[in-house]
Amino acid sequence: MINNIxxxxxxxxxxxxxxxxxxxxxxxxxxxxxxxxINKIKAQAIExxxxxxxxxxxxx
Amino acid sequence: xxxxxxxxxxxxxxxxxLGILAVRKVKASEDLLVAGRNLGVMFVAVSxxxxxMGGLGTIGTAEVAFNQGMGVIWYHIASAxxxxxFGFAFAHYYRKYNVVTVPEYLYYLYDxxxxxxxxxxxxxxxxxxxxxxxxxxxxxxxxxxxxxxQISVLICGLAMTVYLLAAGMWSVAFTSVAFxxxxxxxxxxxxxxxxxxxxxxxxxxxxxxxxxxxxxALNGAGLDAVSLFSPFSLGGMAVLGYFLGGVLGIPAAQxxxxxxxxxKNWKVARLAPVLAAILILPLSxxxxxxxxxxxxxGLTTNPKLAxxxxxxxxxxxxxxxxxxxIFAALISTVAGILFGCASIMSKDIWQRWLHPNTDxxxxxxxxxIWILIIGISSAFGAMTLPKILQQAFFVYSIRGALMICVAFxxxxxxxxxxxxxxxxxxxLVGGIMYQFxxxxxxxxxxxxxxxxxxxxxxxxxxxxISLYSRWTTQxxxxxxxxxxxxxxxxxxxGNKND
Numbered sequence: 001m002i003n004n005i006x007x008x009x010x011x012x013x014x015x016x017x018x019x020x021x022x023x024x025x026x027x028x029x030x031x032x033x034x035x036x037x038i039n040k041i042k043a044q045a046i047e048x049x050x051x052x053x054x055x056x057x058x059x060x
Numbered sequence: 061x062x063x064x065x066x067x068x069x070x071x072x073x074x075x076x077x078l079g080i081l082a083v084r085k086v087k088a089s090e091d092l093l094v095a096g097r098n099l100g101v102m103f104v105a106v107s108x109x110x111x112x113m114g115g116l117g118t119i120g121t122a123e124v125a126f127n128q129g130m131g132v133i134w135y136h137i138a139s140a141x142x143x144x145x146f147g148f149a150f151a152h153y154y155r156k157y158n159v160v161t162v163p164e165y166l167y168y169l170y171d172x173x174x175x176x177x178x179x180x181x182x183x184x185x186x187x188x189x190x191x192x193x194x195x196x197x198x199x200x201x202x203x204x205x206x207x208x209x210q211i212s213v214l215i216c217g218l219a220m221t222v223y224l225l226a227a228g229m230w231s232v233a234f235t236s237v238a239f240x241x242x243x244x245x246x247x248x249x250x251x252x253x254x255x256x257x258x259x260x261x262x263x264x265x266x267x268x269x270x271x272x273x274x275x276x277a278l279n280g281a282g283l284d285a286v287s288l289f290s291p292f293s294l295g296g297m298a299v300l301g302y303f304l305g306g307v308l309g310i311p312a313a314q315x316x317x318x319x320x321x322x323x324k325n326w327k328v329a330r331l332a333p334v335l336a337a338i339l340i341l342p343l344s345x346x347x348x349x350x351x352x353x354x355x356x357x358g359l360t361t362n363p364k365l366a367x368x369x370x371x372x373x374x375x376x377x378x379x380x381x382x383x384x385x386i387f388a389a390l391i392s393t394v395a396g397i398l399f400g401c402a403s404i405m406s407k408d409i410w411q412r413w414l415h416p417n418t419d420x421x422x423x424x425x426x427x428x429i430w431i432l433i434i435g436i437s438s439a440f441g442a443m444t445l446p447k448i449l450q451q452a453f454f455v456y457s458i459r460g461a462l463m464i465c466v467a468f469x470x471x472x473x474x475x476x477x478x479x480x481x482x483x484x485x486x487x488l489v490g491g492i493m494y495q496f497x498x499x500x501x502x503x504x505x506x507x508x509x510x511x512x513x514x515x516x517x518x519x520x521x522x523x524x525i526s527l528y529s530r531w532t533t534q535x536x537x538x539x540x541x542x543x544x545x546x547x548x549x550x551x552x553x554g555n556k557n558d
Binding site for chain 1: 289342475
């Protein structure tokens with residue numbers, strides 16, 4: 001029966017499977033990260049400002 | 061009155077009711093703009109997915125399949141990759157600073173002039189885009205109801221504005237669940253019906269159901285089923301174009317990603333776009349197959365009508381549910397774009413830039429007023445400006461440049477505010493020159509999609525200016541044009557002392 005499935009459908013199903021596996025893996029990866037992990041995320045352009053002593057104001 | 065029309069009318073009123081139902085969730089401006097940053101994974105994922113599944117992803121993919129075959133599946137594969145890229149690499153950066161809009165993040169990364177430029181360009185671009193998408197929505201409704209295009213556009217535009225006015229992002233989140241359910245049941249149900257019930261009825265299908273019958277019917281119509289069923293039927297350049305569009309178009313597109321800003325925490329903000337990628341992937345299989353059926357059955361000669369013609373020619377209840385699915389895909393996109401445009405207009409331009417010393421109630425009021433202004437003006441624009449369809453280039457030209465500014469600001473130490481500012485304007489000017497062939501016909505020489513052309517221009521500009529500029533203490537050392545939290549704190553301290 002599998003031979004009757006057209007190539008585009010097989011390809012799409014394979015990619016769908018890969019996405020689902022990635023989602024499950026990513027969920028597990030995220031779940032085990034500590035809540036304060038986000039504090040370590042640093043953008044280079046903001047780091048440049050901090051390095052030069054430019055204040056990063058929080059917008060209202 | 062046809063059964064398809066009755067189903068569409070019932071669905072239409074149900075959606076408006078659902079959008080208005082969300083009003084009890086709204087207490088402050090943050091509830092309107094980012095749903096109080098309280099959305100869970102499912103709300104964010106279905107909002108992102110249903111916003112992304114617009115006219116291009118439904119009617120557009122059926123049109124491409126009608127002409128060129130099932131290679132169109134790469135459209136949604138590329139879009140899924142763009143969404144995953146956003147979830148893996150960008151969402152937590154935005155979430156860390158609790159941003160409401162993409163231009164606001166450019167303020168953190170760069171400076172005030174970049175923030176102002178990005179705000180203005182985004183608002184103008186999305187305003188055009190709202191009008192364009194409303195025209196597409198009106199065309200669908202007009203083709204089903206038999207009303208004229210202008211009346212259809214006006215009814216849809218006003219209805220959408222009403223439910224967005226009620227609760228902003230909460231309304232979008234509530235209605236998105238219904239939209240996703242409708243898209244996820246209506247379109248596959250119609251697809252299943254076509255494959256199992258309609259294809260065997262074609263004389264050329266030899267009474268066989270499924271793709272084998274569709275292949276027989278295509279061969280019977282004098283077409284080459286093998287090449288139309290090939291996943292590479294569009295050619296490498298088209299697939300590359302889809303990937304560049306997905307990767308450049310999503311990580312800095314306000315209308316698509318602003319639901320991530322409303323996520324209850326950074327984990328939700330990262331996971332939801334990846335889930336949205338899973339939700340959107342099968343869509344082109346369903347719509348593309350129905351597009352090919354329309355061609356095999358000879359339902360129309362106009363590729364743009366392939367999907368609509370299929371749904372109007374099958375069992376009326378199944379077709380009506382399928383049309384409701386297409387309607388859901390279109391209206392969720394228009395609502396997302398309208399809301400994204402109104403968010404930037406009210407938060408960045410109106411409050412922070414023009415009326416900085418105002419309070420939360422002022423922002424809530426003006427967010428609603430701007431939803432009303434943009435919604436009504438777009439509906440009237442769609443009724444009266446048919447040439448607006450040619451202005452889609454405006455959004456395509458700036459979205460790649462925005463993505464480049466955000467990506468370099470995150471990962472490149474040399475990224476400079478002047479580079480970000482000028483790369484936005486170069487992309488816009490380059491886009492106008494490309495679109496209108498000023499002074500020469502660039503398209504004839506370069507043969508690139510306008511978004512790729514503009515992204516290349518802004519990339520070159522960004523890199524060159526960054527390499528020749530230095531960060532100094534003067535760089536981006538302007539004070540923001542509004543109260544900062546420290547002043548708030550000082551005022552609170554002062555009040556306590558009093």
